[in-house]
Amino acid sequence: xxxxxxxxxxxxxxxxxxxxxxxxxxxxxxxxxxxxxxxxxxxxxxxxxxxxxxxxxxxxxxxxxxxxxxxxxxxxxxxxxxxxxxxxxxxxxxxxxxxxxxxxxxxxxxxxxx
Amino acid sequence: xxxxxxxxxxxxxxxxxxxxxxxxxxxxxxxxxxxxxxxxxxxxxxxxxxxxxxxxxxxxxxxxxxxxxxxxxxxxxxxxxxxxxxxxxxxxxxxxxxxxxxxxxxxxxxxxxxxxx
Numbered sequence: 001x002x003x004x005x006x007x008x009x010x011x012x013x014x015x016x017x018x019x020x021x022x023x024x025x026x027x028x029x030x031x032x033x034x035x036x037x038x039x040x041x042x043x044x045x046x047x048x049x050x051x052x053x054x055x056x057x058x059x060x061x062x063x064x065x066x067x068x069x070x071x072x073x074x075x076x077x078x079x080x081x082x083x084x085x086x087x088x089x090x091x092x093x094x095x096x097x098x099x100x101x102x103x104x105x106x107x108x109x110x111x112x113x114x
Numbered sequence: 115x116x117x118x119x120x121x122x123x124x125x126x127x128x129x130x131x132x133x134x135x136x137x138x139x140x141x142x143x144x145x146x147x148x149x150x151x152x153x154x155x156x157x158x159x160x161x162x163x164x165x166x167x168x169x170x171x172x173x174x175x176x177x178x179x180x181x182x183x184x185x186x187x188x189x190x191x192x193x194x195x196x197x198x199x200x201x202x203x204x205x206x207x208x209x210x211x212x213x214x215x216x217x218x219x220x221x222x223x224x225x226x227x228x229x230x231x
Contacts, residue, residue, distance in 0.1 A: 004157070031216065031217075033218075033219075035219075035221075042221060042222075042223045042224065043204060043206075043219075043221035043224070044221070045218050045219065045220070048216055048218060050216065055214065055216075056214065056216070056218065091157060091158065093158075095217065101217065102160050102163065103160075103217065103219065104160075105150075105157035105158040105159070106157050107155075107156055107157045108157055
């Protein structure tokens with residue numbers, strides 16, 4: 001079946017612009033995670049969704065970052081007023097339920113802020 | 115808070131040789147451990163996981179790992195590597211009891227495995 005998909009695969013933007021990154025989880029997966037992979041910080045957790053609610057937003061690095069999930073499916077990560085330090089690969093993962101279920105990762109969106 | 119240390123940033127090895135990628139984690143009462151592999155320009159793929167039970171865990175592609183509670187380690191091994199194993203390997207830990215019942219992964223910095231002919 002279809003895996004986790006993310007779009008766009010690559011995004012180049014200018015400093016100060018807003019960007020939206022999209023994640024389509026595996027159908028039926030209720031848990032959704034966003035992670036960021038950058039050279040300086042490695043792989044770091046950003047936010048977790050269970051259904052449409054986000055019980056843990058502790059990893060969002062600043063108030064310029066926000067995310068939502070609608071219909072218990074698609075999620076959008078929005079970065080406002082992008083900075084060069086936001087350049088990274090943004091990874092999305094989904095799992096059938098919360099707890100210890102395996103997380104299935106998408107290919108990521110590579111963001112470059114000039 | 116949990117943390118993960120991958121002791122080697124790069125491991126070069128010849129094809130068909132054995133390999134061990136080291137991982138240590140900060141101690142916790144209950145912890146789940148994972149190894150993920152990332153091939154170039156791809157997402158992460160689960161190799162294996164330890165949740166409970168037998169301390170020797172077997173995964174895909176001939177990899178295995180051993181959970182050692184006293185040494186807080188979860189080293190990944192393969193007896194004979196192939197060129198196709200060249201990739202980045204990430205060790206991760208989660209502590210659902212600490213994070214509110216869900217599987218928040220804390221990753222190590224990664225180990226780049228380079229298999230040479």
